[in-house]
Amino acid sequence: MSSHLGLAYHLTHRGNAQHTRYGWLRLTPAYSVHVVADLLKRYALTGDIVLDPFGGSGTTALACAERGISCISTDINPFLVWLARAKTRAYTPAEVKCFQQLANELIQHVDKVPPEVIWLPEIHQREKWWEPEVLSLLGALLYQIHRLHDTFAEPVIDLLKVAFCRLVISHSHASFNHQSMSFKKKCQPSLFSKIIDDLILTWQESINDIIRSMQTPIITLPAIHLHDARQLTTLIPKETVSFVITSPPYPNRMSYIRELRPYMYWLGFLQNGRDAGELDWQAIGGTWGVATSYVGRWSIPEDHGVPYPNFTDMIRRVAEHSDLLARYIAKYFVDMKQHITELYKVTKSNARIFYVVGNSKFYSVLVPTEQIIASLLQNMGFGEIEITLLRKRTSKKELYEYIVSARRS
Numbered sequence: 001m002s003s004h005l006g007l008a009y010h011l012t013h014r015g016n017a018q019h020t021r022y023g024w025l026r027l028t029p030a031y032s033v034h035v036v037a038d039l040l041k042r043y044a045l046t047g048d049i050v051l052d053p054f055g056g057s058g059t060t061a062l063a064c065a066e067r068g069i070s071c072i073s074t075d076i077n078p079f080l081v082w083l084a085r086a087k088t089r090a091y092t093p094a095e096v097k098c099f100q101q102l103a104n105e106l107i108q109h110v111d112k113v114p115p116e117v118i119w120l121p122e123i124h125q126r127e128k129w130w131e132p133e134v135l136s137l138l139g140a141l142l143y144q145i146h147r148l149h150d151t152f153a154e155p156v157i158d159l160l161k162v163a164f165c166r167l168v169i170s171h172s173h174a175s176f177n178h179q180s181m182s183f184k185k186k187c188q189p190s191l192f193s194k195i196i197d198d199l200i201l202t203w204q205e206s207i208n209d210i211i212r213s214m215q216t217p218i219i220t221l222p223a224i225h226l227h228d229a230r231q232l233t234t235l236i237p238k239e240t241v242s243f244v245i246t247s248p249p250y251p252n253r254m255s256y257i258r259e260l261r262p263y264m265y266w267l268g269f270l271q272n273g274r275d276a277g278e279l280d281w282q283a284i285g286g287t288w289g290v291a292t293s294y295v296g297r298w299s300i301p302e303d304h305g306v307p308y309p310n311f312t313d314m315i316r317r318v319a320e321h322s323d324l325l326a327r328y329i330a331k332y333f334v335d336m337k338q339h340i341t342e343l344y345k346v347t348k349s350n351a352r353i354f355y356v357v358g359n360s361k362f363y364s365v366l367v368p369t370e371q372i373i374a375s376l377l378q379n380m381g382f383g384e385i386e387i388t389l390l391r392k393r394t395s396k397k398e399l400y401e402y403i404v405s406a407r408r409s
């Protein structure tokens with residue numbers, strides 16, 4: 001195994017914040033644009049078709065779009081597909097101007113919307129997320145955005161929704177100081193006039209920021225699909241893809257639905273907790289709400305086909321502590337095997353493959369994701385397999401992020 005780079009801030013989603021559209025919304029699952037840019041710079045060839053099967057918020061798609069490289073991106077989460085499309089669109093100057101004008105008009109009327117038309121999302125513990133005044137202002141703003149739907153084009157509405165999402169988080173009690181989202185301690189209640197002034201200021205800053213960050217031209221529009229990475233052949237013709245850069249979920253019980261639920265509830269991608277769990281069950285490594293009970297009922301197939309030599313022993317050792325966790329980890333790799341089987345079929349001869357993955361640890365059992373993914377790739381017929389250390393993750397000792405690379409023969 002070769003070592004690439006040590007512990008480094010710019011190799012996480014935080015490194016994206018200042019970079020054009022990459023920082024539009026702060027999303028923990030996003031990976032670093034610097035890693036993607038570096039791989040493209042080193043290896044991309046004219047005519048490449050890049051695939052990111054776990055495209056998330058569209059980091060790979062945007063990096064390709066800005067460089068004129070064709071890219072297909074898929075994700076199972078409809079909110080992320082919406083966001084990735086919004087981030088990678090080529091907006092016309094007229095659309096940008098219209099967005100700016102509407103944004104200014106909407107915020108001026110935000111405190112004049114009658115309370116009876118305001119809709120609020122059914123997110124669990126809503127009052128823990130937002131102060132009542134903030135909730136009604138956000139509801140009023142969204143009501144006004146929805147009223148524009150029939151009159152204005154989708155790109156303009158999407159930009160308003162991106163700006164709205166920024167307010168949803170900046171005016172919440174969510175804290176991002178940990179690997180996943182938590183709640184800040186509540187401070188003293190503020191006066192309504194102060195809340196509204198703050199909200200207007202943040203809105204205006206966001207609008208300016210979004211417009212400024214759109215300067216980088218989109219040279220090639222990516223194709224972004226709501227699709228399951230375990231069924232790539234139902235979307236992509238065989239032997240199409242020449243370059244894969246992706247970061248699948250890690251087997252660490254982090255739920256993307258959990259992280260993204262404030263946005264997803266406000267924008268109507270989720271209606272209740274049951275939906276959230278059902279959607280997470282569709283995701284590889286999903287473990288939120290009802291997804292956990294489904295994992296508990298899932299059985300490890302005898303012929304699971306994961307070729308890593310210590311796989312069965314690793315699962316057995318985790319099962320000594322938690323049967324549920326053992327099933328969770330096994331299902332993760334069985335799903336990844338299904339994905340890699342499909343990936344092989346849609347890649348061309350000589351295609352380059354790069355997976356950014358993290359290992360995990362449960363009780364005292366280390367789950368060497370990078371080695372297991374490498375074994376799956378090798379078993380599938382990919383060659384030139386290498387594992388490169390990317391960075392040390394800060395949360396726990398022994399937790400690292402790696403790039404697993406391979407080449408289709």
Ligand SMILES: C[S@@+](CC[C@H](N)C(=O)[O-])C[C@H]1O[C@@H](n2cnc3c(N)ncnc32)[C@H](O)[C@@H]1O
Nearest residue numbers: 030031054056057059075076228229249283284
């Ligand atoms: C680590 S994140 C990728 C983040 C992305 N690189 C970015 O910069 O935003 C993993 C992604 O895999 C998606 N995912 C999970 N299961 C999937 C599946 N079966 N098919 C497609 N996408 C899936 C999740 O929704 C999540 O967005």
